Amino acid sequence: MARGPGNLPVDLSSFVGRAEELAEGLRHLTEARIMTVTGPAGVGKTRTALRLAARLRRRFAGGTWRAELSGTADPVTALAEALELPRSLSAREIGAALRERRPLVVLDTCEHIPGEVAALAEDLLAEAPRTAIVVTGRRPLGLPGERVLQLAPLPLTSAVRLFEDRAMAVDPRFALTPATSPVVAEICGRLDGLPLAIELAATLVRSMLARDLLEELKHRFTLLTGVSRTVLPRHRDLRAAVMWSYDLCDAEQRALWALLAALAGSFDLADARTACQGHLPRERVAPVLAKLVEGSIVLREPGERYRMLETYRRVGLEPSGGPWRPAVQRPLRGGGRLPSPRQPGGTARPAGTLSARELQVAKLITEGLSNPEIAVRLDIAKRTVDAHVRNILAKGGLASRTQVAAWVAESDYQSST
Numbered sequence: 519m520a521r522g523p524g525n526l527p528v529d530l531s532s533f534v535g536r537a538e539e540l541a542e543g544l545r546h547l548t549e550a551r552i553m554t555v556t557g558p559a560g561v562g563k564t565r566t567a568l569r570l571a572a573r574l575r576r577r578f579a580g581g582t583w584r585a586e587l588s589g590t591a592d593p594v595t596a597l598a599e600a601l602e603l604p605r606s607l608s609a610r611e612i613g614a615a616l617r618e619r620r621p622l623v624v625l626d627t628c629e630h631i632p633g634e635v636a637a638l639a640e641d642l643l644a645e646a647p648r649t650a651i652v653v654t655g656r657r658p659l660g661l662p663g664e665r666v667l668q669l670a671p672l673p674l675t676s677a678v679r680l681f682e683d684r685a686m687a688v689d690p691r692f693a694l695t696p697a698t699s700p701v702v703a704e705i706c707g708r709l710d711g712l713p714l715a716i717e718l719a720a721t722l723v724r725s726m727l728a729r730d731l732l733e734e735l736k737h738r739f740t741l742l743t744g745v746s747r748t749v750l751p752r753h754r755d756l757r758a759a760v761m762w763s764y765d766l767c768d769a770e771q772r773a774l775w776a777l778l779a780a781l782a783g784s785f786d787l788a789d790a791r792t793a794c795q796g797h798l799p800r801e802r803v804a805p806v807l808a809k810l811v812e813g814s815i816v817l818r819e820p821g822e823r824y825r826m827l828e829t830y831r832r833v834g835l836e837p838s839g840g841p842w843r844p845a846v847q848r849p850l851r852g853g854g855r856l857p858s859p860r861q862p863g864g865t866a867r868p869a870g871t872l873s874a875r876e877l878q879v880a881k882l883i884t885e886g887l888s889n890p891e892i893a894v895r896l897d898i899a900k901r902t903v904d905a906h907v908r909n910i911l912a913k914g915g916l917a918s919r920t921q922v923a924a925w926v927a928e929s930d931y932q933s934s935t
């Protein structure tokens with residue numbers, strides 16, 4: 519197919535999955551002139567937007583054009599350059615230049631300048647009635663008539679296919695076998711199904727076995743650093759991708775991010791308020807949580823529940839890269855809250871009554887390690903770790919690993935001998 523006018527980059531790798539999302543995006547652009555592709559860092563917003571634009575080339579005789587905005591505070595000038603127009607044009611003048619054309623414009627990476635991009639989009643839509651716009655960013659622009667295409671992490675099947683495709687690109691000998699398939703599936707699950715993280719991990723199979731890669735994911739931020747110089751800096755490094763979101767948060771949002779990071783798994787608003795007691799006013803939790811959801815830092819789950827991806831949790835737990843301490847610093851009692859550790863006789867049992875090995879295991883739980891990871895760290899059998907975890911929960915009268923983290927955090931980290 520002829521490329522036609524425009525400046526879309528040539529796709530050098532296959533596009534895996536997202537069939538339903540592409541179909542939804544095509545429907546949105548049939549019904550509306552502006553659509554924003556949103557989702558968390560590394561979920562594939564740019565790739566999806568560019569794939570949509572490529573599919574729509576025939577519909578837009580005025581060309582398909584991309585303006586990459588992550589490195590600028592002046593989207594108007596960046597768009598003029600992308601459209602090969604004079605840099606001095608205003609947004610309305612750009613719109614006037616497009617008035618008789620039928621282009622599709624991709625405004626890529628807008629979360630750091632949402633007001634400026636919204637103003638630009640409004641002028642384009644007003645002055646160029648045949649122009650359609652696709653925006654990518656962590657949150658919608660909030661414009662009248664805007665459609666939103668929300669990207670979630672890849673389902674496991676697509677995530678494994680992506681890993682396989684990228685791994686074979688760097689090592690043609692790589693193949694999914696009965697031995698490697700479960701390992702790759704666990705790698706993809708540990709990486710939240712995020713395409714960026716999966717692609718960075720897959721490139722390592724030329725120098726690491728899959729099972730070694732899985733073990734080293736506990737160091738994901740130092741491990742998953744890309745080598746390509748053809749992509750944006752934040753796409754070469756998993757931590758950089760997430761820190762882009764962190765840097766755009768205000769102080770309240772960062773505080774709630776850190777507090778919620780102590781909640782492994784899904785949670786509801788009551789859980790969030792419990793985690794914030796003594797740290798954030800109760801009445802501020804819901805509106806600040808809504809901002810984190812809007813910014814794709816916290817994901818909405820069915821049943822009025824929420825979830826923070828593990829990669830985001832780790833940044834929240836170690837925002838400065840220093841030693842991690844659980845965000846919930848004291849037990850919280852009541853329905854659905856952390857119970858008080860009890861001895862059989864009914865008196866409180868301090869964490870100091872844990873054995874030395876149990877305390878080691880408890881501390882590693884607070885670091886977010888799974889039982890297999892703890893077994894590797896301590897060089898003991900997984901069944902032994904399982905037994906220690908059961909003992910810790912029983913001794914503390916606890917119901918979850920998150921509660922272990924909060925309990926250990928308020929203890930003196932002393933063990934019995």
